[in-house]
Amino acid sequence: MRILILGTGGMANTHAKNFASIEGVTLAGGVDVDPSRVEAFCAAHNIERGFGSLDAALGWGQFDAVANVTPDSVHYPTTMAALAAGKHVFCEKPLATDHARAMEMTETAERLGLVNMVNLTYRNVAQLQKAREIVQSGQVGTVKHFEASYLQSWLVSRAWGDWRTESQWLWRLSKKHGSNGVLGDIGVHILDFAAYGAGSDFSKVFCRLETFDKAPGNKIGEYDLDANDSFAMTAQLENGALGVVHASRWATGHFNELRLRVYGELGSIEVQHRHDWSRLYTCLGQDAETGTWTEVEVDPVPTNYERFIDACRQGQNLEPSFRHATNIQKVLDMATVTDRERAEHAV
Structure with missing residues (x-):
């Protein structure tokens, strides 16, 4: 199971450490608009590759799921892009900044049959x-x-x-x-x-x-x-x-x-x-x-x-799902x- 960490702020370190501790999980990539920050983040967590944009990472595509650790207002566009590329998404809370966007994210993930969870820690x-x-x-x-x-x-x-x-x-x-x-x-x-x-x-x-x-x-x-x-x-x-x-x-x-x-x-x-x-x-x-x-x-x-990893391996969604976070x-x-x-x- 290969994970892309999107965003390298403080909470991203928690994501990286937790995912890396799970047997069979590889931290395949890290993404941040700040080149020096993503380089330091990838070095700290032994991540294979760093990218300056999600588009670049999706163009590469050699990962199964995205851990979305971007600021709240960025969750919607980045999650929608990841889902469109066929990637499972583990998103930080809140799922979106309003109910309408959250519902669109939920319905998209469900329609595409992709695993979707929100990190209500x-x-x-x-x-x-x-x-x-x-x-x-x-x-x-x-x-x-x-x-x-x-x-x-x-x-x-x-x-x-x-x-x-x-x-x-x-x-x-x-x-x-x-x-x-x-x-x-x-x-x-x-x-x-x-x-x-x-x-x-x-x-x-x-x-x-x-x-x-x-x-x-x-x-x-x-x-x-x-x-x-x-x-x-x-x-x-x-x-x-x-x-x-x-x-x-x-x-x-x-x-x-x-x-x-x-x-x-x-x-x-x-x-x-x-x-x-x-x-x-x-x-x-x-x-x-x-x-x-x-x-x-x-x-x-x-x-x-x-x-989340178990859900991806089983191809079966688990709570807390996008729909729960939308509610x-x-x-x-x-x-x-x-x-x-x-x-x-x-x-």
């Missing part, structure tokens, strides 16, 4: 997988309520780098550079985290977005700092459960933390995931009478990277509409 969290299993087994009973949050602190901490001077962060704060802000960048993760763990998709949403002042005139160089920094959402799931979802880059003290609580008529689960650990707690059966919570040990699960994108688009109209909308 928190599907790799074994505790989330186990939580979903518990909810779907009926141990918590009918789900009534849920809480989900995704907290980051890189606007108030330099632990990840300095967003004031580094383009790898500044573009995420600027609409004209392709960013849909916190809602588009990490909202896609926490919505998937919540829906997957609670075992049900979204049916209704109401969202408030906020962009805070970050620099004089909210501008640094060519970057207008106008993408949202925080959101707070009330939502209902198709199973009837009501809940709240919120996310922010101003969460001082939280480098990268996701949390999900699902409350049912018979019991509850809680998943906590940080950059350095993950935990699952349950309150089930008689423990519900005493409010006793127990930490559950879980075994590791296959990563998205491993499952999440619809929720994100509707959240923006509800913020503008100040009214709840059905998904």
Whole structure:
């Protein structure tokens, strides 16, 4: 199995390391518009060939699949080109910057019979997988309520780098550079985290977005700092459960933390995931009478990277698919509409 890594930014290193660790997988090529960057990337990961454009790589064509690690706004044209060339695609989230483009990508991949997956990375969290299993087994009973949050602190901490001077962060704060802000960048993760763990998709949403002042005139160089920094959402799931979802880059003290609580008529689960650990707690059966919570040990699960390779080898699509990511994108688009109209909308 031969993989092309499209884009050589920070996340591309994670893709390269994970794919290279899978038996029988070869990193066949790397692509970046910056010649020095792609050369360094290929050298660092022992990649066979480097290219200055996707067109050049597709013209060469000696690979089976593309790992698309380009900026959000570039996912659509590059994925469509890869699919047209008959390549399976493993795309970073979000699949596209709006529902219409995401749906076109989905329908194209399905029509061509190509494997398509989106790297919703928190599907790799074994505790989330186990939580979903518990909810779907009926141990918590009918789900009534849920809480989900995704907290980051890189606007108030330099632990990840300095967003004031580094383009790898500044573009995420600027609409004209392709960013849909916190809602588009990490909202896609926490919505998937919540829906997957609670075992049900979204049916209704109401969202408030906020962009805070970050620099004089909210501008640094060519970057207008106008993408949202925080959101707070009330939502209902198709199973009837009501809940709240919120996310922010101003969460001082939280480098990268996701949390999900699902409350049912018979019991509850809680998943906590940080950059350095993950935990699952349950309150089930008689423990519900005493409010006793127990930490559950879980075994590791296959990563998205491993499952994508398995899907390509089997010729059978696996989740999270383009279609799933397209459904999440619809929720994100509707959240923006509800913020503008100040009214709840059905998904």
